[in-house]
Amino acid sequence: MKKELMDYIQSVLSKGFKPEQIKQALRQAGYEEAEIQEAFAGISQPKSNTLAIFIIICFLVGAFVLILFLAFNLLGSSPVVMPQKIIPQQSTQGCNEKAPGQWCYQVVTESVTSGSCSATKEECINTYYADLAAANKDEKLCSKIADQQAKDMCNSNVASRKNDLAVCDNLSDPEQKTNCIGTIAGQQKDKALCNAAPSKDDCYISYAVTTKDASICELASTADKKQQCEFFATPPPPVPAQG
Numbered sequence: 229m230k231k232e233l234m235d236y237i238q239s240v241l242s243k244g245f246k247p248e249q250i251k252q253a254l255r256q257a258g259y260e261e262a263e264i265q266e267a268f269a270g271i272s273q274p275k276s277n278t279l280a281i282f283i284i285i286c287f288l289v290g291a292f293v294l295i296l297f298l299a300f301n302l303l304g305s306s307p308v309v310m311p312q313k314i315i316p317q318q319s320t321q322g323c324n325e326k327a328p329g330q331w332c333y334q335v336v337t338e339s340v341t342s343g344s345c346s347a348t349k350e351e352c353i354n355t356y357y358a359d360l361a362a363a364n365k366d367e368k369l370c371s372k373i374a375d376q377q378a379k380d381m382c383n384s385n386v387a388s389r390k391n392d393l394a395v396c397d398n399l400s401d402p403e404q405k406t407n408c409i410g411t412i413a414g415q416q417k418d419k420a421l422c423n424a425a426p427s428k429d430d431c432y433i434s435y436a437v438t439t440k441d442a443s444i445c446e447l448a449s450t451a452d453k454k455q456q457c458e459f460f461a462t463p464p465p466p467v468p469a470q471g
Contacts (some may be wrong), residue, residue, distance in 0.1 A: 232465050233259075233267045241271075245456060249430075251458055253437045255385075258467040260465050262344045262457035263359075275433035322360070332398040350374065358382040365390045367398060376400060384408040391415050410434020419444055429453040436461040 233254075238366040240250050247268065265308045265440050296323050322333045325421045326345065331352035334343035336375035340360045361369035362385045370382035380399045387395035396408035403426075410431040415438060422431035432444050433453070445457035 229262075230267060230270070233263070234270050234462050237267055237431060238271060240459075242420075243459070244409055246403075248407065249433065249437075249456075249460065252411070252434060253330055256437050257464050258413070259464075260342075261355075261385075322356040325349070333359075335359045335363050353377040358385065361386050362389055367395050370398070377404075380404045384411070387412060388415070393421060401445070403430070406430045407434045411438050414438025414441075419447070427455075433457045433460050 237250055241247070244335060251264050251268075255261070257265050264391055269469035301417070307410050322335070323331045323346075324333070326332045329347050330345050331347070331349050332343065332345040333352055333356040334357065335341070342363070344355060346355060346464055354375055355378075356450070357369050357372045358378065358381065361382050363368060364387060365386060367386040367390075368385050370379050370386065373379040373382055381404065384404055384407065385396040389406050391412060393409065393412045393416075396405055399405040399408055401416060406425045406427045409425040411417055411422055411434050413431065414435040417439065419432070419435060422428050429448050429450070430453075433456055435444050436457050439462050440463060442461035443460050445461065448454040448457050
């Protein structure tokens, strides 16, 4: 299913659609944020690059060990004891370092159970508070996120879960704010809400993503926007059934 999802994303990107529009469509279709990010990462970071990096790291580690071996034998010194990395055991804002470069968290509430791992503590904390805010439908938790784009996304997700247009006002990025308003407009089946969006055309697209109703596309101001709107009224690949 991951390949099918990646093929869908590549196809839509090739048509000129923005990544955030595609992510919004996938969220509305029921995909988890972790699945979406993983699919995009698989497209932007080919396996060949990962393999090349792994080979380079192995080469450098091997060279370092060889230098230590030669130094020990030539100088007759005591064996070199490599320092061991100490993995912190305490919880840091919901995130624990399970292994080097693997910061993980878990959110458990009455309605939502979620969790994931990130390469850095900052990324982990951002995702942790985003999930916690969405699970509790509490936009105040989004303020604890340092990255502005991640904070906007957090507020957008909370707005969608609460079906609350007022939360969209917390977003600073005009594009994300437009998507937020369009989502709420679709959930409330009130296309007039798009009049307050920074971009009416993109708001109509988000409305179509949410409702799968292409009739709103007739309001688009250009043929290109109408085509985009009609495309997003068509749902992406279905989320695979669990079990």
